[in-house]
Every structure is written in structure tokens, then in C-alpha cells.
Amino acid sequence: MLGLNTRDASxxxxxxxxxxxxxxxxxxxxxxxxxxxxxxxxxDLMQRFAIYGIFAIGFNILFGLTGYLSFxxxxxxxxxxxxxxxxxxxxxxxxxxxxxxSVIVGGLFALLIGYISLRRSGIYFSILTLAFAQMSxxxxxxxxxxxxxxxxxxxxxxxxxxxxxxxxxxxxxxxFGVTMRSTQDIDFGAWSFSFNAGYYVCAVMMIVMFYLSIRxxxxxFGMMLRAIKTxxxxxxxxxxxxRPYTLAAFVISGMYAGLAGGLLAAMDPxxxxxxxxxxxxxxxxxxxxxxxxxxxxxxxxxxxxIKYFENIFSKINExxxxxxxxxxxxxxxxxxxxxxxxxxxxxxxxxxxxxxxLVVIFLPGGLMEGGQRIGRIFRKREKKPEVRAKDPEHHxxxxxxxx
Amino acid sequence: MGILEVTNVNKRFGGLQALxxxxxxxxxxxxxxxxxxxxxxxxxxLNCLVGKLIPDTxxxxxxxxxxxxxxxxxxxxxxxxxVFQTPxxxxxxxxxxxxxxxxxxxxxxxxxxxxxxSIANEHEIVERAEHMLxxxxxxxxxxxxxxxxxxxxxxxxxxxxxxxxxxxLLLLDEPTAGMARADTNNTIGLLKEIHEKRDITMVIIxxxxxxxxxxxxxxxxxxxxxxxxxxxxxxIKGHPKVKEAxxxxxx
Numbered sequence: 133m134l135g136l137n138t139r140d141a142s143x144x145x146x147x148x149x150x151x152x153x154x155x156x157x158x159x160x161x162x163x164x165x166x167x168x169x170x171x172x173x174x175x176d177l178m179q180r181f182a183i184y185g186i187f188a189i190g191f192n193i194l195f196g197l198t199g200y201l202s203f204x205x206x207x208x209x210x211x212x213x214x215x216x217x218x219x220x221x222x223x224x225x226x227x228x229x230x231x232x233x234s235v236i237v238g239g240l241f242a243l244l245i246g247y248i249s250l251r252r253s254g255i256y257f258s259i260l261t262l263a264f265a266q267m268s269x270x271x272x273x274x275x276x277x278x279x280x281x282x283x284x285x286x287x288x289x290x291x292x293x294x295x296x297x298x299x300x301x302x303x304x305x306x307x308f309g310v311t312m313r314s315t316q317d318i319d320f321g322a323w324s325f326s327f328n329a330g331y332y333v334c335a336v337m338m339i340v341m342f343y344l345s346i347r348x349x350x351x352x353f354g355m356m357l358r359a360i361k362t363x364x365x366x367x368x369x370x371x372x373x374x375r376p377y378t379l380a381a382f383v384i385s386g387m388y389a390g391l392a393g394g395l396l397a398a399m400d401p402x403x404x405x406x407x408x409x410x411x412x413x414x415x416x417x418x419x420x421x422x423x424x425x426x427x428x429x430x431x432x433x434x435x436x437x438i439k440y441f442e443n444i445f446s447k448i449n450e451x452x453x454x455x456x457x458x459x460x461x462x463x464x465x466x467x468x469x470x471x472x473x474x475x476x477x478x479x480x481x482x483x484x485x486x487x488x489x490l491v492v493i494f495l496p497g498g499l500m501e502g503g504q505r506i507g508r509i510f511r512k513r514e515k516k517p518e519v520r521a522k523d524p525e526h527h528x529x530x531x532x533x534x535x
Numbered sequence: 536m537g538i539l540e541v542t543n544v545n546k547r548f549g550g551l552q553a554l555x556x557x558x559x560x561x562x563x564x565x566x567x568x569x570x571x572x573x574x575x576x577x578x579x580x581l582n583c584l585v586g587k588l589i590p591d592t593x594x595x596x597x598x599x600x601x602x603x604x605x606x607x608x609x610x611x612x613x614x615x616x617x618v619f620q621t622p623x624x625x626x627x628x629x630x631x632x633x634x635x636x637x638x639x640x641x642x643x644x645x646x647x648x649x650x651x652x653s654i655a656n657e658h659e660i661v662e663r664a665e666h667m668l669x670x671x672x673x674x675x676x677x678x679x680x681x682x683x684x685x686x687x688x689x690x691x692x693x694x695x696x697x698x699x700x701x702x703x704l705l706l707l708d709e710p711t712a713g714m715a716r717a718d719t720n721n722t723i724g725l726l727k728e729i730h731e732k733r734d735i736t737m738v739i740i741x742x743x744x745x746x747x748x749x750x751x752x753x754x755x756x757x758x759x760x761x762x763x764x765x766x767x768x769x770x771i772k773g774h775p776k777v778k779e780a781x782x783x784x785x786x
Contacts, residue, residue, distance in 0.1 A: 135653055137655070344651075347650070347651050347653075348650050348651070350653055350654065351649060351650050351651060351652055351653065351654065352635075352639050352647075352649045352652065352654055352657065353647075353648060353649050353650035354650070355628070355632055355635065355636065355639075355654065356636065356639070358625075358627065358628060358632075359625045359628060359632075359636050361627065362625040362626050362627040362628060363623055363624065363625050363626065365619075365623050366623040366624060366625060366696075367608075367636075368606070368607040368608050368611075369585070369607050369608070369611055369616070369617050369619075369623070370608075370611060370636055370637045370640045370696065370700075371608050371609075371611035371612045371637070371640040371641070371644075371645060371700070372608055372636070372640045372645055372646070373606070373608045373645040373646050376645075376646040377646065380648055380650070384650075
């Protein structure tokens with residue numbers, strides 16, 4: 133199907149189904165129940181899942197395949213956001229030209245930084261990309277204020293030209309008239325699901341990008357990238373120049389990041405320099421490693437995981453904890469709340485950090501490896517009875533005839 | 536005029552004259568061995584041939600073209616393949632993928648952006664890789680991860696990866712180093728077979744005299760950076776200068 137083998141095709145179908153039914157899947161708890169705060173099915177968060185999914189898929193094409201660890205990918209995300217907001221300011225609020233320009237600008241910026249950084253490999257490459265990203269961040273904050281609007285962040289003002297804005301078009305980001313904010317809430321018994329246009333734009337983009345990444349992974353180009361990760365000496369002596377391959381991978385992942393940045397701006401027409409900061413670059417590294425670098429699905433999982441923690445876990449405050457343990461005697465309740473408090477709410481980083489450590493130590497292949505191990509255990513259990521069924525009474529082996 | 540001509544090559548590392556006035560003329564279709572005690576400059580000479588090092592003076596001509604100043608991948612594209620002392624293969628990739636990469640390199644050159652096409656649709660390349668694997672009796676190991684194989688198999692795979700590119704010149708840097716006798720004999724057999732079947736020019740750098748004398752048509756003895764003797768194997772065996780170089784003055 134679609135030029136994929138059966139395994140990839142089924143993986144792709146699963147991702148498509150998950151992405152399209154996410155508003156249901158992420159809202160498993162009734163809206164009024166005490167567990168409703170674990171629901172992640174609200175538009176803003178779902179958009180983030182999809183957008184950071186794209187970001188991580190792109191990062192994985194570079195890091196997962198070639199092993200070049202870029203610590204400056206947030207720069208491309210930020211540049212993409214700025215490009216998109218500029219399109220809103222100059223043309224109109226249609227997100228299509230904005231997103232297209234974000235991809236182009238992200239790619240060009242990646243070409244520039246990659247061309248220089250890829251002269252080195254290993255830790256030196258990482259440091260170079262980090263330096264470039266921090267430089268971009270600092271410049272966006274100060275010198276480049278005319279382009280980036282400095283600390284305030286770039287946004288659309290009423291006196292902006294918007295040459296293509298027609299009178300009846302919405303004055304918030306939209307795709308040919310459908311605003312990104314428009315949400316259809318559907319109540320289903322005690323459950324409430326919201327279907328947001330912005331989410332579906334992001335989800336469709338993510339599906340397309342995921343498909344593209346499967347094709348790249350399975351192409352001769354993808355194989356060359358994995359070859360670079362394994363042995364550059366042999367690569368050279370096989371008549372292949374590793375440099376253009378790594379640069380192409382870097383630019384492709386820069387374009388993915390640009391797209392993610394453009395979509396972030398399309399959901400909320402605002403771009404700030406902090407999007408380029410090194411913490412943002414580190415986040416995508418965490419997502420990819422947590423999910424499983426070099427796997428197809430891993431980065432998407434990792435992105436979802438981290439964004440879920442950031443938005444849901446961080447909302448559990450002291451009051452919520454007290455509510456949960458209200459059934460316990462007072463002393464015990466306070467004790468439990470005191471112990472758990474550092475791990476939730478503002479302390480969600482601690483939980484995430486511990487989780488990351490556990491994953492890196494026990495599951496070097498990330499969450500995907502965890503899934504595979506569980507899958508293997510189940511498969512073994514299924515297979516055992518089959519062997520027994522063949523020979524339930526333990527017949528001895530028929531002895532070979534001896535002439 | 537030979538396929539590989541090395542004239543007046545000198546190479547200095549600081550105070551050490553690694554190569555001094557090395558001249559070689561290797562005719563096409565022969566097996567030429569370069570032997571010599573440790574530190575004689577064998578590996579330096581080889582590195583000068585493949586573009587890893589650039590000699591201080593002198594020229595290296597391959598097939599009428601100079602290789603000096605060219606990158607290793609350009610030299611490979613000219614038709615020189617190299618087998619390393621420890622097999623250099625793509626360890627994390629499957630044996631089949633290891634074979635596919637040189638096939639793609641041979642067809643598409645140093646870089647080609649084929650990022651959407653499926654490998655399975657490149658029938659010609661896949662067929663060629665499979666054919667080569669059959670030829671070296673590795674077809675059953677096709678889906679194995681290359682690094683999980685034995686050293687002998689890795690060597691076999693590396694040679695197959697070089698041969699599938701149909702090089703004009705194959706350089707072998709101690710192809711049997713660290714191998715058991717049985718493996719060594721296998722490798723000798725493989726190399727003999729390759730030479731007879733394909734008529735590839737080979738330059739072998741080797742310590743093991745058993746290997747050298749069972750393969751080489753001509754031998755150059757290198758000592759302290761300069762060629763001592765160049766002759767037929769039977770004349771090298773008892774040559775007093777060679778004995779001296781290997782065993783010192785006393786012999």
C-alpha cells in the first residue's frame with residue numbers, strides 16, 4: 133500500500149487511526165469526574181502533540197539515522213515561527229503561505245548552519261549547533277529586534293499591511309476560511325469531546341510527515357544515512373561522500389522543524405525568541421531518545437509523553453492531592469501529600485527526569501524497546517501452548533528404521 | 536606501462552623518513568605483494584595510494600591519471616578498492632544492506648538524493664547484490680546483522696563489497712592478519728578464485744610468507760622506507776638482502 137511493505141503500512145494505518153480519533157482517545161474520563169483532569173483531549177494540547185510530533189519525527193531523521201546529535205534544532209523551529217507570523221503580517225491570515233514559507237526558511241537556515249557545523253562530527257558538531265542556536269536566540273532578543281520584535285515577541289498588529297487580507301476573511305489564522313480556533317464540542321453522555329479545526333490541520337500534516345519519514349527510512353538514501361552512523365571509513369572507501377548525505381538529512385530535519393514552528397504560529401499567531409532557547413532544543417532530544425531514536429514511531433510517542441507530562445502532570449497541585457487522599461486519616465493524608473508533592477505540580481520535571489533516567493538505563497531503545505519487550509513476552513506465552521498441543525500425551529519419538 | 540605507477544614517492548613524518556624514493560610499476564592483471572619488516576613503510580605507501588596521505592614528492596598514477604590530492608571516495612570511483620587490516624564493514628546493517636551500498640555507489644556516484652524510492656524496486660541492484668552474496672557463499676546470511684558474524688565472514692563480506700564494484704585494482708592490507716590457519720587458507724583460496732575469474736590487479740601487503748608465496752606473481756621487499764628488491768617469488772625466497780632486512784646483520 134502506498135509503496136510501503138505490509139509492516140510499515142500497518143504501522144502507518146495505526147498512526148492515521150490514532151491521530152484522527154485522538155479527540156476520543158485522549159478524553160477517556162467523563163467531564164465531571166475527578167479524573168477529568170487527566171483528560172488531554174483539549175484543542176491546545178492536542179495541537180501540541182501533533183506539532184511536537186512533527187518536530188521530533190524530523191529530528192529523528194537526522195539523529196536517529198545518521199547519529200549526528202544536533203543541540204540547536206529549536207533555532208529552526210523559531211525561525212519557522214517568525215516566518216509564519218511575517219506572512220500573517222504581510223499577506224493575510226491564511227496559514228498555507230505561512231506554513232510554506234516556514235518550511236523554506238527552516239530549510240535554508242538549516243543549510244547554512246549545517247554546512248558549517250557538519251565539518252565536524254561527534255561532540256564538536258553538537259557544540260557547534262548549540263552555539264548557532266544560542267546565537268540566533270540572543271540575536272532575536274536584541275540586535276534583530278526590527279525583524280523579531282525582541283522581547284515582546286512578533287505578533288500581528290492592526291496597522292500591519294496584510295496586502296491580501298479581504299474584508300470578509302477572518303482576522304485570526306484560518307485555512308481558506310476555516311479558523312484554527314473553531315471547535316465543535318460533542319457531548320456523549322457524561323463525556324465531552326472537542327473537535328478542533330487546528331488540531332486536524334496539524335494531525336493531517338503530521339500524518340503526511342510521518343508517511344514521508346517512513347519513505348525516507350526505507351529508501352536508499354535512508355540506508356546511506358544509517359551507513360554513515362555505522363562506519364564512515366567504509367563509506368569513504370566505497371566511493372560515497374558522507375558530507376552531502378548528512379547535509380541533506382540536516383536540511384530535511386530543519387524543514388520539519390520549520391514546519392512545526394510555522395504550525396505553532398498558525399495555532400497562535402505569536403512568535404517569541406524563547407522558542408529558540410537551548411531548553412527547547414534539549415526537549416526534542418529528550419523526546420526522541422525517550423521514545424526511541426532511530427525508530428519510526430518512537431519520536432511521536434516521546435513527544436506525546438513529554439507534552440502530556442508538561443501540561444497534565446504539572447496541574448496536579450497540593451489541593452488536588454489532598455482531595456485524592458481525603459479518605460485516609462489526617463496524619464497519613466498529610467504524610468502522603470508531603471511525599472508526593474515534589475513529584476507533581478511544579479515538580480513535574482523531577483518525575484520526568486527520573487523517568488528519563490530509568491528509560492535510558494533499562495531501555496536504551498526508548499519506549500519502543502519497552503513495547504517490543506512486552507510484545508515478545510506475550511508472543512512467547514502464545515507460542516508455548518502450541519508446542520504442547522502438537523503432542524499432548526508426550527509420545528516418544530518414532531525410532532528410525534535400521535536396515 | 537602499468538596500471539599503477541608510483542614514481543619517486545617520498546613521505547616524511549617529522550624526523551622519520553617513512554618512504555624514500557619508492558618506485559613501483561605494476562602491470563594490469565597481476566598479483567603484486569609488498570612485504571617488509573614492521574615499520575618498513577608498507578602501510579604508509581598504501582595510504583598514499585588511496586588518498587589518505589599525500590606524499591611530499593613524487594607521483595602516483597593510476598590508469599593514466601594522477602590520484603594525488605583526490606579524496607578516498609573519488610579514488611574509489613576511479614576503480615581502486617581497499618580491504619582493511621581489520622574488516623571495515625557497516626556493522627549495524629544487515630549483510631544484504633552491506634552489499635547494496637557499494638552497488639548503489641557504483642551506479643550513482645558519490646552522492647545521489649534518492650530519498651523516496653523504495654530499495655525493493657531497484658531490481659537490478661538487488662539482483663546484483665544477491666548474485667554476489669551467492670558467489671561468496673553468504674546468501675544464507677543475508678539478513679544477519681553484519682557485526683554479529685565471525686571475523687572470517689566479515690572479511691569475506693568486505694571483499695565481496697569491494698568486488699561487486701568491479702574495481703580495476705584491489706588493495707589488500709594484511710588480509711589474513713589475526714586469522715587461524717584454516718581461515719587463512721580459505722582466504723587464499725578466495726583471492727585465487729577472484730583473481731582467476733575476474734583478472735583484477737591486486738596489491739597485497741602481508742606479513743605471512745605463506746600467503747605471499749601462494750598468491751604473488753611478483754614481490755617487492757620494502758625496508759626502512761625504500762624498496763630493497765623487486766623480483767619473482769622464487770628469487771625472493773633465498774635472497775641474502777631480504778634475509779638481512781628481516782633478521783638483521785647477523786644473518
